Amino acid sequence: MRKKFVFVISAFLGLAVFGQVPALAAGDSEVVGLRRLTEQEYRNSIADIFGKDIVVQGVFEPGKRVGGLIEASTAILSITPVGFDSYSKMADGIAVQVTSEKNRAHLVPCKPKSASQPDDACATQFFDHYGLMLFRRPLTGDELKSRVKLAENMTKASGDFYAGLHYGLATLLQSSEFLFRKESAVPAGAKDYTLDPYSRAARLSYLMWDTTPDAELLRAAEAGELNAPGGLEKQVDRLMASPRLDVGMRAFFSDMLELDTFDNVSKDSLLYPKWSVAMAASAREETLRTAIDLSLHDNGDMRDLMTTNKTYINRNLAAIYGVPFSFDGDWVAHDFAPQDGRSGVLTQVSMLSMFSHPGRSSPTKRGVALMEIFLCEPTPTPPNNVDFSVVNNTNGPLKTVRERLLAHATNSVCASCHTHSDPIGLSLEDFDTIGGYRTTENGQSIDVSATIQGKSFAGAQGLGRFMHDNPKYPACIARKLYSYAKGVDSEDVEPSAFKTAYKAFSESGYRMRSLLKNLAESADFFGAPAPAAPANGTKLASQ
Amino acid sequence: MKLDRRFLLRGTCQGAAAVMALPFLDCFLDSKGQALAATGARIPTRFNTFFYGLGLTKALWVPKTAGLDYETSIQLKPLEPFKKKMNVFSGMRVLIDDNPNFQHWSGVGACATGISPTRTSEFDSKTIDQTVADVISRGTRFKSVAASCAGDPKQSYSSLGGANTLPAEATPLSLYTRLFGPGFQDPSKGDWKPDPQVMLQQSVLSVVAEDRKRVMQNLGASDQARMDQYFTSVREAEDQMAAELKRPDIVAKVTIPAAPEEMVVNNALPNMRKVTPLMSRLGALALATDQTRVFNLSVSEPGSQIFVPGDPLGYHQSTHEEPIDPILGYQPRVAQYNVYSMELYAAFLKELDVIPEGDGTLLDHSLVYAFTDVSFAKIHALDGIPLLVAGGASGRMKTGYHIAGDGSAVSRVGLTVQKAMGLSIDGWGGGSMETKSPYTELLV
Secondary structure: OHHHHHHHHHHHHHHHHOOOOHHHHOOOOEEEEEEEOOHHHHHHHHHHHHOOOOOOOOOOOOOOOEOOEHHHHOOOOOOOHHHHHHHHHHHHHHHHHHOOHHHHHHHOOOOOOOOOOOOHHHHHHHHHHHHHHHHOOOOOHHHHHHHHHHHHHHHHHHOOHHHHHHHHHHHHHOOHHHHEEEEEEEEEOOOEEEEOHHHHHHHHHHHHOOOOOOHHHHHHHHOOHHHOHHHHHHHHHHHHHOOOHHHHHHHHHHHHOOHHHHHHOOOOOOOOOOOOHHHHHHHHHHHHHHHHHHHHHOOOEHHHHHOOOEEEEOHHHHHHHOOOOOOOOOOEEEEOOHHHOOOHHHHOHHHHHHOEOOOOEOHHHHHHHHHHHHHOOOOOOOOOOOOHHHHOOOOOOOOOHHHHHHHHHHOHHHHHHHHHHHHHHHOOOOEOOOOOEOOEEOOEEOOOEEEEOOEEEEHHHHHHHHHHOOOHHHHHHHHHHHHHHHOOOHHHOOHHHHHHHHHHHHHOOOEHHHHHHHHHHOOOOOEEEOOOOOOOOOOOOOO | OOOOHHHHOEOOOOOOOOEOOOOOOOOOOOOOOOHHHHHOOOOOOEEEEEEOOOEOOHHHHOOOOOEEOOOOOOOOHHHHHHHHHEEEEOOOEOOOOOOOOOOOOHHHHHHHHOOOOOOOOOEOOOOHHHHHHHHHOOOOOEOOEEEEOOOOOOOOOOEOOEOOEOOOEOOHHHHHHHHHOOOOOOOOOOOOOOOHHHHHHHHHHHHHHHOHHHHOOOEOHHHHHHHHHHHHHHHHHHHHHHHHOOOOOOOOOOOOOOOOOOOOOOOEHHHHHHHHHHHHHHHHHHHHOOOEOEEEEEOOOOOOOOEOOOOOOHHHHHHHHOOOOOOOOOOHHHHHHHHHHHHHHHHHHHHHHOOEEOOEEOHHHEEEEEEOOOOEHHHOOOOOOOEEEEOOHHHOEOOOEEEOOOOOEOHHHHHHHHHHOOOOOOOEOOHHHOEOOOOHHHEO
């Protein structure tokens, strides 16, 4: 295996020496992945290529959670007419700003001979530069030519050189080559493929920084360094040493912890007047700060995410947590006391409120979500023949949520799903739908005892300990990170796929950096199965 | 994501240059309603869907008598003003064959495609509105438009098949901007001439489309299909530009209002009651001015999360937790939520019916196919899922009937609807729901 790998690398280096572009020159290269940019990836890419002043305003096509990750759906979804319409308008809006009088001096890398005449040399330089940045590889001759030609025509029609650049740039920004990250690969042995250098650069960059590859990474790709172990390690270390790693890992945690759920959470303002849109944003930020602090800044044990008493609060959150907020500035570190009953992210406002009803907590929603997010155990779909009417008769004296749920659990048909998820949720019943602490509901004291997989515990802190000590939890982090990076359904991934990285993770005492580094440097990381060829005579609608 | 209102209303073609004048349509039919005829254009027949979650309560919604002049039921009361303009189908069945009963999804898939879905949250084929749009939408600016009154772009039941759901406009402002913002050609403008900006954008699109041949190379089967979809979308954008360069020939008796203010759009019933009529009106105006011929409106997800402030359970949780009242024989709070759904449907129909067209109204020249996810939500039951079809399809659909429970598959209604829309198809649906039998007695 190792020999094969080295052979492929030298093949790349050879091509690079002759000054060719391996990504495009390799005749037998295949596209093994197409990843539609997420909204955040798109925004970060634009900001890094053109500067943070460029305003991106428009609606992005929503993603879809596959195997617990939206990122996995980027390898499945296409662009609908509604989505394209929006991308097209955004492209024009960005191109207008880039070529505007205000920005052209620093964003257009050359000055035309005349501002009212075509200048193919300058236009070529412009499209060459931004083409590389946007497509994450050099433009082909045809791609470049068609843009220069368009610019020339537009300049002639309008008498404005920059109008030509504007329209040419707009074509790049709405091209499939920008909107999708195309992962090209070349054969590596009889059955497998391995990503070409530019595709490697993009995969690394979007994983680590959630953005398009920077100039140094593109240079390393062009020089073939990413296909050599030493060169790859050098770039991985560089990316990981940068504070921008925070941005990349925020994107990962945001996806894994399903924080986008907040986009569609509404709370009953009569029952919970403390809730607001700002509260949702604060809760999301609190959880991300906790995760980033533990994983990157403190290089801590990721299992502590389940139990830590450290967090960050702002004025909004202080109101829910019942903490007097008398600090300057927006955010302040806060340690919960043991009697507060809190336990890591499990009891943060985010997790508790996202998986609840508008006016009431939901043990089932919380249980289902936490099992999927932290243990990679999705709740199965009910079998075809479930007769839901067996739980129909809940008209009796079942007053509490627990009693009603237990009725499900004692019924054999329902038990298979409900015993799976409900105990976790029931242990969190000390917290209401917006995450506030309580010990009674409707005047009755709340029973927060639970038994899962033969282990009994009580309350959130008991749950936190159970999760902390459950080996499925760190394995789930590794599985999700692997799936996130490769854009695959986490439920389809064999444990052997991320075995090496997981081993390093566990041996390091569950340090995120160790997991990330070993994943990016493992032999399999840039491997891909051969794509299934289209059937002969496939009918295409766009032809 | 929050969009800046001023930004949206600015023409992106000219960048920051000009704030667009708000479109103002003020052209009337003559006293005999003949203006359309004068332009030589026929009034097109439009297609709409209306989605609401969680069904209705059988004891309260199924009319006691069948056929014409049936006795209106308690839950259909809000639709009383449209009784003569709609058909009610009770006792329809969803057959899931060997597929799982995806809670709150199997019924949606069956009603929208005639096929029992094999995956949750995905349709196994193109949805009915897209099948219809393929035939009736040629030459309009938008092939179809979807809107969500609960503010969620994912609450769209309009799909190209698989995971390719067409996202819904999630606020009245974004719906307005799409329809009447930049690119909208005001038919009432006397000195109409094509906008040169549109022609420039056409050149841009043609360069994008030229890349197709190269991009389609070296792709695996599934990625090839995805790129094919991308380039189909590019072509639809080109069609949209072409439509924007044509002199508008639909002269409708409507006034396009100023852009709506930003407002809270979520699942709280008081907000839905403000947003639903507004989005309905914008959709109706888009149909009247031929911006599109297919408009899809939803008021919730399946398993509706609508709630009345102060009710800790909300709609969905009530359906599962509220006891059946032993004397009434149904769940009283759920029954009240059911009625709210019908009120929202009525609000949509009202906006279609207030726009006069020719010798009738926009509703008379439309079909509205209203469907839901379940029949009896408490147990996710699918038998007897209610289907309510409004509008006369320009005289091709007889209306005013209650078609009472013959146990047919829901796909028969879908097939009937498509026949009334003029589609030349023999059958519709798949598996046990495949059918070749429309309700011919309703077709003119």
